[in-house]
Amino acid sequence: MGFVLGFLGACLGIVAGIGIIAFVIYAKVRSVVGPVGMKEIKEAAKNMKDLKREEYTREKNVGGITKLIESSIIRDFGDFNKDFLYSKAEKNLMSIFNAIEDKSVEKIKNDNDLIYMYSTIRDKVQDIKNNNITIKYDNVQFHRHAIKDYSKTDGKATITLSSTVGYNYINDSDKNVKKYYSGLKRETRYTTKFVYVYDETKFKYNQKAYMISCPNCGAPLNKFGAGNCEYCGTYIKPINLKNWYMVSYDEDYKNF
Numbered sequence: 001m002g003f004v005l006g007f008l009g010a011c012l013g014i015v016a017g018i019g020i021i022a023f024v025i026y027a028k029v030r031s032v033v034g035p036v037g038m039k040e041i042k043e044a045a046k047n048m049k050d051l052k053r054e055e056y057t058r059e060k061n062v063g064g065i066t067k068l069i070e071s072s073i074i075r076d077f078g079d080f081n082k083d084f085l086y087s088k089a090e091k092n093l094m095s096i097f098n099a100i101e102d103k104s105v106e107k108i109k110n111d112n113d114l115i116y117m118y119s120t121i122r123d124k125v126q127d128i129k130n131n132n133i134t135i136k137y138d139n140v141q142f143h144r145h146a147i148k149d150y151s152k153t154d155g156k157a158t159i160t161l162s163s164t165v166g167y168n169y170i171n172d173s174d175k176n177v178k179k180y181y182s183g184l185k186r187e188t189r190y191t192t193k194f195v196y197v198y199d200e201t202k203f204k205y206n207q208k209a210y211m212i213s214c215p216n217c218g219a220p221l222n223k224f225g226a227g228n229c230e231y232c233g234t235y236i237k238p239i240n241l242k243n244w245y246m247v248s249y250d251e252d253y254k255n256f
């Protein structure tokens, strides 16, 4: 009993101490800047919050030079269709958002478009589960896309896309989202990369960068062709490399 009271007393003392310090600082600042200055400081803080909220809800600009790059892609890939790739980016990002929301990779396990992404998403989902975090993406609305970059080297071609999107975002581990942006639509932008392996023999040197995992046990697959997983024996369908596959995605605005 005596211990509990002593403990409560100590807590009270600490709270009172912090209160006194805060008051002394407030009084000191006020004596320096005066009551008018104090009002200005408070207003500046409010404006700061408004500015942050404005920036959060501002539809972002895509960063790309589509026309210029598109022609060089078409030179290498005659049947290239940028709208098809844009819709793929939307579909893939939606699948990733849903997996994060559901905290499950069940629906993307056998998604052929996400073969290079599967292990990354699986790890992310596991991390979210472990930390007991809830993330939600509601009313997702894609705005625009642009081609940001293109390269062709060592048996593979890479296209980088820039995509703007808005959604109602909930993340219970993000203090700022709760503090400033609750109920607001988050306007943001994603950078995604797509790879087309046109010469597997050359690509082998870079293979580690784009690992394909067994959808059943998660073991890395060494070969692209058909066969059985070395670890669990699951049959893996042959992968058509002559296709644009997403290899990475990244939100450009992480710290609002």
Ligand SMILES: [Zn+2]
Binding pocket: 214, 215, 216, 217, 218, 219, 229, 230, 231, 232, 233, 234
């Ligand atoms: Zn396996």
